[in-house]
């Protein structure tokens with residue numbers, strides 16, 4: 312079986328990826344973005360369910376209030392990116408929850424995809440192992456989690472055993488790609 316890289320690129324472009332920050336699954340379900348008429352998120356089944364649950368949190372708020380809330384959240388998000396990965400969620404959570412009681416834990420994993428909507432993060436230094444894993448996926452240290460996710464999905468498809476007729480080298484590459492991606496996820500970079 313021969314492999315045509317153009318085919319893989321076309322395929323990865325035509326398919327949507329779940330908007331959830333830590334998910335590389337296909338985004339098969341559309342969900343309207345509250346407060347942004349005509350705009351949609353795309354999620355996998357699991358995350359569209361989470362999103363719908365989170366939706367109830369905003370019930371009773373006007374679209375303007377939700378938009379203002381989102382705006383503030385995005386503003387708070389920007390400086391909270393941490394190179395250690397570990398503390399990022401904590402700071403983000405604390406910033407979001409200033410004055411807000413998250414009694415349902417709705418924002419624990421950013422089900423609304425707010426993180427991915429925030430503006431591109433400033434230049435940053437990343438720890439060696441993170442940089443190495445990013446390089447293994449053919450990415451620079453500037454890659455956003457969204458970019459890591461997209462790249463991983465593309466590579467995972469390209470080196471999938473089904474597409475490579477059991478080719479050992481492809482298998483080995485896929486293994487290294489999976490390792491690198493798992494590491495980036497655990498370090499909060501994907």
Ligand SMILES: [Zn+2]
Nearest residue numbers: 329334355358
């Ligand atoms: Zn998902």
